[in-house]
Amino acid sequence: MDLLLQLLLEALLLGTFYAFLSLGFSLTWGVLNILNLAYGSLVVLGSYLAYSLFNAVGVDPIVSLPISFAVGFGLGLLLQASFVNRVIKLEPFMVLILTFGLDILISHTLNYFFKADIRSIDVPYAEGSLVVGNLIVSKVKLLVFILSLLFTFLLFVFLKFTWTGRAIRAVALDVEGARLVGISPERVFALTMGIGTGIAFLSGNLYGILQGFTPFDGGFLTVKAFLVSVLGGLGRVESALLGGLFLGTMEIFVSFYAGESWKLFASLVLMILVLIFRPRGLMGGKYYGEA
């Protein structure tokens, strides 16, 4: 019984982080209708930004969170203006190729500067753990959980209650309709790309606190983001949360009972099953527009 609780707790902590990690990916997917294959690498870029800030300037990785978001937001706007805008009107294939290339470019550039060594951000205050009865929670996981939950909530509020958020949802639902009521889809696209990349950087920052990372972690992070988006469906923030928890739970239980090596295998099997039987995800909304 204790064991089950412990595993569920781990799943909750991990799943919430996965949910937040995937939000940037599913947002750009839902609104711009592009699959950003460089997403994982952007996350890793965020980890290295936080790592560099911590080691070179001494900025605490919690303090660096807003910086991460700001830099990611800026980079997102830049990417949108200089690359994505040029190919988005062509066939969707072009965006895939573009982001795939971007992924290779980012990971190898990071490898050039930081080498393939595993890096980690070691904050002394998060090393220990809390013990409640027979349960044990590492402080760093708890910290990342709380922050992920907070940011997810903020995004939820932003999309639901602000004018800009509504504009984003409107564009996601119907570009032409949004244009008719005076929303500029181009600006919304740029903004969404900015927020998406900002989220990538934020979660990269958290990822760096959570565990060690290398320049080549991007690939499997993209897979996770994709999985969560597919599992939950692209509907709402809540569906990302559901997808994240589902993935987290599965990973924790599979790696405990079958072994760490089966984790990725199980995730991919799960994804195939969901795509066959519930192609719109477990919750199944259409994009971010439907409330």
Add this chain to the structure above:
Amino acid sequence: MRVFLFLIAFVFSLSFSQEVLRLGAAVSFSGKYAKEGELLKRGYELWKERVNAKGGIKVGNKRYKVEIIYYDDRSDPKTTAKLVEKLITQDKVRFILGPYGSAQVFAAAGVVEKYRALMVQGGGASSKIYRQGYRHVFGVFNIAPDYGKNLIDLAVSLKPRPKTVAIIYEKDIFSEDAARGALEEAKKKGLKVVLFEGYPKGTQDLSSLMLKIRMKRPDVVIGAGHFKDSVLVIKQLKQFRINPKFVGLTVGPPVPAFVKALGKDAEYVFGPVQWSKAFRYKDPLFGSTEGFVKAYRERYGEDPEYHAAGGTAAALALQIAIERAGSLEVDKVRKELLSMKVETFYGVIGFDETGKIVTKPMAVIQIQGGKPVTVYPFREAEPVYPKPEWK
């Protein structure tokens, strides 16, 4: 240019009345293994200087002065192979001193075998080197399973005797080998193995393994992995408040970076080493292990560690075989290597038919006061056991 160099070499060789035996080594002086390569070279050089000071290698009635030709393999196995080929075909070297690193040794071994030269190496510990059926490659490093075996041997010699053990390993050739060594020895010594599980390469979160260890409460935890894994295992053991009586890691603890990365948490962790200056053996060239340590200290101003010692030991084994054979023919020297069982500063050197050393123990160190000290089988200090709880 080459003709010119050759002429110079020719004139020089005439100017010496004594004959010269040329050995060759492709070692890493740049790249990832530059540091280890430099240490290995120091080991070779110390041996060479000592031998030449004593008048050279005795072959039959003649004495040969030793020269070693070095090339830089830039830490790249492909380059190692090319350079060893060059040493054998162009420089006409028949006896090769090994490179550093299992992959480099492996690459060199194929070439040595192809040309029927002879290599003695103190730079590669993978058991793969000895599974190719090579007849001309000998190594003085204990192979991977011994890493795990020695940790278990030490653990069961301590009081109160541990009863249960958990073994976790990274899934790569070396670590899996080392973990199996521990597993087999644990079974043989009657320890109950409560967990034996691998994790994929590059895993950065061992939570599910830690939960299992926490549940099983083993007396001994053995972690087989590389440096980063070792640091991770210690961090997460502490994070999950798992307090085994004995923590042993195959790779990591002897390296200064280990203490640097973990600080106080590195205390009392055990780790195996190929050789340590605490060994107490007699030696034909240096008198004893102490003599070797002293000679090294005088020459380089610091204490030797196992990379340099491995180099000296490899060269020494070759020297003894040549002198016993009384010949510079590869086949005769090889035969002497196969039948040798000789005490040196490095331990007793003797090889099995595949060419790997089988007579030497490994040592186990423990981090005490921020420094690795040898606790087994020779004792620089008493091992601290059971390990105190994390603070």
